[in-house]
Amino acid sequence: MARRSVQGSVSYHAGQAAEHSVAADYESRGFKVCHRRWRGAGGEIDLIVRDARGLVFVEVKKSQSFDTAAARISKRQIDRICASAAQYLAQEPGGQLTNVRFDAALVDATGAVQIVENAFGQG
Numbered sequence: 001m002a003r004r005s006v007q008g009s010v011s012y013h014a015g016q017a018a019e020h021s022v023a024a025d026y027e028s029r030g031f032k033v034c035h036r037r038w039r040g041a042g043g044e045i046d047l048i049v050r051d052a053r054g055l056v057f058v059e060v061k062k063s064q065s066f067d068t069a070a071a072r073i074s075k076r077q078i079d080r081i082c083a084s085a086a087q088y089l090a091q092e093p094g095g096q097l098t099n100v101r102f103d104a105a106l107v108d109a110t111g112a113v114q115i116v117e118n119a120f121g122q123g
Helices: 003-028 066-071 075-089
Strands: 032-040 043-051 054-062 100-107 113-116
Touching: 003 032, 003 043, 003 054, 003 100, 003 113, 032 075, 043 075, 054 066, 054 075, 066 100, 075 100
Parallel strands: 054 100
Antiparallel strands: 032 043, 043 054, 100 113
């Protein structure tokens, strides 16, 4: 297997593991995972979770440190996630008036999870 293929496979599986850890964290706090890797016109939303207060759109980032993971979230990516979230909300009973939040879930090299609530300043 070519080196690039191996690196891509390792990154893919590390991302899957990070998303699984983040989903488990939300579930342990009473959230229900509605979707993993939901794809809208704007792009993919890693996790969509729900509790009694509303929906949370979660962007998962894994890196060596929490700071490095947070730095990997770009303005362009935030815009795409928000566009996809708006599309998702069209199917909700409350539509665009649904109570929502956008979180960043950061995973470091040790697998530790840090949730930054309302990370995009939206919702």
